[in-house]
Amino acid sequence: METETVEAEAAPAGLCKGFGPQSPRDIGSLEGLNERIFARAPSTKTLNLCNIHTHTNAEHKGPGFSVFAGPGDHGGYKCNDGDQLTAEELKDPAHGFGAFKGVKPGDTIEVHWVFSSCAVMPGQGLGSCLSETCSNPALRVEAQTFLLVNDPEALDFAxxxxRGHTSEGYHQPMTLPEGTGEPVVYAGSTTGPKYTESICSPLQVTWSVRPQCARLDIASLYRWAEEGNVFKEDHSHGVRQLVTAPELLSPIESTVIVTRWDEPLKVE
Known part of the structure; x- marks a missing residue:
């Protein structure tokens, strides 16, 4: 989730200081020393969906996406089983001309559904989550990492x-992914490649990150862009490298992280 760059006063160790906890992070680690506390955003059911966008490779690191893709804007993490796809699953149905740019079969993406406490309509970028009368909303981001495949039997992004869907008066996605493990909820920030451990995001975000990958039919992502969407998304964005400095991370409460479908591991 991207925002405008804000320069922070650098700490002696090169870390920005005076900011709240940052994102993305390794959701398998509970460590965190950042003492800035803010109220957890409420359930998505009582917030307005304001934006949906994707990042090529996962910004977070998790049990199901722990393969390091390298440094820089195009780094991040890949789904663990990305090297097990068949030739058919790796075939691009658009032959390199898909309407959604920056991805191909075999790639990993992390999708962010951004929700705001403001009375806003879904739209382009983080600006759609704010308004003139609501400049400091409670923000929640639901995150799911997908492995893109050429397979009509895989999940459909639609x-x-x-699609203009509302529930109890709130703008909502048709549904959110299920079956990929209990989401890890933590206090963090907005993300995007313009931020580092020395240039921090000032906005406070409640994150809900699912720990396992799911397979997504790449043709459905192409259709989303081809048909047009209110978010004006037609390409996948770069990543912010993993935040590892404990001073920039919030502590995560004890939770259950699924390491295998049949073996939940309780992390104390």
Whole structure:
């Protein structure tokens, strides 16, 4: 989730200081020394969906996406089983001309559904989550990492998009992904490649990150862009490298992280 760059006063160790906890992080680690506390955003059911976008490779690191893709804007993490795809699953149905740019079969993406406490309509970028009368909203981001495949039997992105859907008066996606483990909820910030451990994001975000990958039919992502969407998304964005400095991370409460479908591991 990207925002405008804000320069922070650098600490002696090169870390920005005076900011709240940052994102992305390794959701398998509970460590964190950042003492800035803010109220957890409420359930998505009582917030307005304001934006949906993707990052090529996962910004977070998790049990199901722990393969390091390298440094820089195009680094991040890949789904663990990305090297097990068949030739057919790796075949691009658009032959390199898909309407959604920056991805191909075999790639990993992390999708962010951004929700705001402001009375806003879904739209382009983080600006759609704010308004003139609501400049400091409670923000929640639901995150799911997908492995893109050429397979019409895989998940369809249309099931997770916004198609004018409302519930109890709030703008909502059609649904959110299920079956990929209990989401790890933590206090963090907005992300995107313009931020580092020395240039921090000032916005406070409640994150809900699912720990396992799911397979997504790449043709459905192409259709989302081809048909047009209110978010004006037609390409996948770069990543912010993992934040590892404990001073920039919030502590995560004890939780259950799924390491295998049949073996939940309780992390104390």
């Amino acid at each position: 099931d997770f998009t916004y």
